[in-house]
Amino acid sequence: MPAFTSGRSIRVRGELSANLGIVVDTAIKHIDFSLISGARDTEQQQRLFHEHRSTLDGINKISKHQISDAEPLARAFDFIPAPFTSWDDRPIFTLYAGFFLGIGWEKGVELTWGGDWDGDFRWTDQNFHDLPHMEEKNV
Numbered sequence: 378m379p380a381f382t383s384g385r386s387i388r389v390r391g392e393l394s395a396n397l398g399i400v401v402d403t404a405i406k407h408i409d410f411s412l413i414s415g416a417r418d419t420e421q422q423q424r425l426f427h428e429h430r431s432t433l434d435g436i437n438k439i440s441k442h443q444i445s446d447a448e449p450l451a452r453a454f455d456f457i458p459a460p461f462t463s464w465d466d467r468p469i470f471t472l473y474a475g476f477f478l479g480i481g482w483e484k485g486v487e488l489t490w491g492g493d494w495d496g497d498f499r500w501t502d503q504n505f506h507d508l509p510h511m512e513e514k515n516v
Contacts, residue, residue: 383411392416394450396486396513401454403480409459410473413509416451417442432505441512453512467492467500470508477511487514 381387390401392415401412417425422435422443433440441453458466458473474490481488491507493500500506 381405381412386412389413389415389454392444392451393454394452394513394516396484397452397454397511399484400477400480400486400488400511403484404477408473408476410456411459412454413457414442414455415453416444419443431507441516452516453510455507455509456511457509464508467508474508474511488512489514 381390389412390398393401404410417435417440419435422431422433422440425431426434431440432438435443442451444451456473456477458469462469470492474492478488478490480486489496489512491505491510491512492503494503494505
């Protein structure tokens, strides 16, 4: 049975909520990808915000990546597809996102993809594109 092999993916998998764990554990049996980000503390989130890599500052707007004593597991993950070509390869990220969304739907886990935040299948109405990002919806 296929499984995560890189130390980074294994570490990130351990940082995810039970629902996200179900999604990624099912997906890795069928497609190859790496998990690159799961849990973040406030300082990491603020750094990404100041680098314009996130629209959430980590204080006034909390990321679903952020963990705390009350919420010790991430409700979001970032992935890279295999083979990886570039961060701007919308077709491959779209295919993978669709796969994750489908697994989530099948498993009863509602997800939001960073390439289509409002889930309307239109990308031109997005102000911020985060193609490797998946998160639990309404959590």
